[in-house]
Amino acid sequence: MEAKAIAKSISMSARKVRLVVDQIRGRSVNEAYAILQYSKKVAADPVSKTLRSAVANAQYKAQEGGDVLDVDTLHVREAFVDEGATLRRWRARAMGRASPIRKRTSHITVIVDTKE
Numbered sequence: 001m002e003a004k005a006i007a008k009s010i011s012m013s014a015r016k017v018r019l020v021v022d023q024i025r026g027r028s029v030n031e032a033y034a035i036l037q038y039s040k041k042v043a044a045d046p047v048s049k050t051l052r053s054a055v056a057n058a059q060y061k062a063q064e065g066g067d068v069l070d071v072d073t074l075h076v077r078e079a080f081v082d083e084g085a086t087l088r089r090w091r092a093r094a095m096g097r098a099s100p101i102r103k104r105t106s107h108i109t110v111i112v113d114t115k116e
Helices: 014-024 029-037 044-064
Strands: 003-010 074-083 087-092 098-103 106-114
Touching: 003 044, 014 029, 014 044, 014 074, 014 106, 029 044, 029 074, 044 074, 044 106
Parallel strands: none
Antiparallel strands: 003 106, 074 106, 087 098
């Protein structure tokens, strides 16, 4: 039973989030929860929320089909981060000049599947 969750426009650069996502890819859901819970990275929170949403989607799909899904059988099949829109701002600098500030965002996608 495959289920997917996408978190869009997370206000964090994709490079920072990829460091966390790389740690949970291919692991069981319970192991991924443990890794994210004890991670010191700030990006672990939105990744954890997206993983929980994917698990909830899998449970809903199973319930809709009349099955009962055991969360222990799920694993993170795919997890990746794409770049979102970049907000462009300007900061005043010396002698009347301006320098750009780029506030980057990212889209997190997590796909969970049962172990076959």
